[in-house]
Amino acid sequence: MSYLEATAKFYTEVAQSPQVGLCCVQSSPLQLPGLKIPCKMQEMNYGCGTTVHPAELANQPTVLYVGVGGGLEALQFAYFSRRPSAVIAVDPVAAMREAAACNLQIAAKENPWFNPSFVEIRSGDAFSLPQLDASVDVVAQNCLFNIFEPEDLTRALKEAFRVLKPGGRLQMSDPIATRPIPAHLQQDERLRAMCLSGALTYDQYIQRIIDAGFGQVEIRARRPYRILDCHSYNLEDNLLLESLDSVSFKVSIPEDGACVFTGKTAIYTGIERFFDDSAGHILQRGVPAAVCDKTAAKLASLIPKDVVVTNSTWHYSGGGCC
Known part of the structure; x- marks a missing residue:
């Protein structure tokens, strides 16, 4: 059987x-x-x-x-x-x-x-x-x-x-x-x-x-x-x-890979009011923004370390950017 x-x-x-x-x-x-x-x-x-x-x-x-x-x-x-x-x-x-x-x-x-x-x-x-x-x-x-x-x-x-x-x-x-x-x-x-x-x-x-x-x-x-x-x-x-x-x-897979959201956020901690990574992600200082895991990894690798990336919460209900 x-x-x-x-x-x-x-x-x-x-x-x-x-x-x-x-x-x-x-x-x-x-x-x-x-x-x-x-x-x-x-x-x-x-x-x-x-x-x-x-x-x-x-x-x-x-x-x-x-x-x-x-x-x-x-x-x-x-x-x-x-x-x-x-x-x-x-x-x-x-x-x-x-x-x-x-x-x-x-x-x-x-x-x-x-x-x-x-x-x-x-x-x-x-x-x-x-x-x-x-x-x-x-x-x-x-x-x-x-x-x-x-x-x-x-x-x-x-x-x-x-x-x-x-x-x-x-x-x-x-x-x-x-x-x-x-x-x-x-x-x-x-x-x-x-x-x-x-x-x-x-x-x-x-x-x-x-x-x-x-x-x-x-x-x-x-x-x-x-x-x-x-x-x-x-x-x-x-x-x-x-x-x-x-x-x-059912959306197209971006050239740099699919976007998977697991509840991570990115928080800009620098001296400017905003942070723009020139890839479509603008972070307001001190305000958590939901990001996909792919973007979280890129932002976490930045030098100087002006962006804090939080861990997955394994819960996501919309918002943010990928």
Whole structure:
């Protein structure tokens, strides 16, 4: 049985018999005024973070959601795009599609603003999305892409890039590993399906996104997710997994490389009122300005040392320059 077949079997099981806390972080779903999440949806919250970032969802975007799960995030996206087929939810597992459709019917009874027609559920997978080129504003997936083998991950990222409009956003939440996961765990198909053994390291994960063509990546959150302890998983040392929420933009990659924002800032400390590096970055004295990691490294190397560069906060919500 391939890992994809094992994954389909596993998610058929959890669609029919929900496993509370299967892989979600221990936090409540995003709370929004007038939105009530049915209990069944909360039980089927099989994500590791969130992909629903309200600041990214102005003007009722068309959202392609890959891996519908119990429908929780599809419902949350529909909150911002209240029109038929505004959210297109794709899943290869028939039992999961059926469970999500039932949950959305329950949601319609509990939320007067919601109509199930807002979410169109389709059969399909991440490697061949049932959508035209450059046709959606947002592609989202939560705790799905980490299941894939590295080359399949690249295929999925390129498919997301294909269907996004220019300037569109890929909104993802996936586990990452703080060090490479040993082969004996990577090859365990059930652990991979459970989002415990397929994770890449942060650097590997971000590079795959850039290699797919995304010119800007912004980290929304990075936090502890699970730990693979040495006793249960035959490891020499405990291995920490983290949950990474990111938004990647379909924009051109600059000549000097993609812009990755991780919450760093640059602060000018010299005697002038402003600092201009002649590369498009103007810093006001004493005022932190958000910068991408690439620019942060350049500014940190300046002599004299009139610019202080702060560490990554692993949270970025806009502003600054790259």
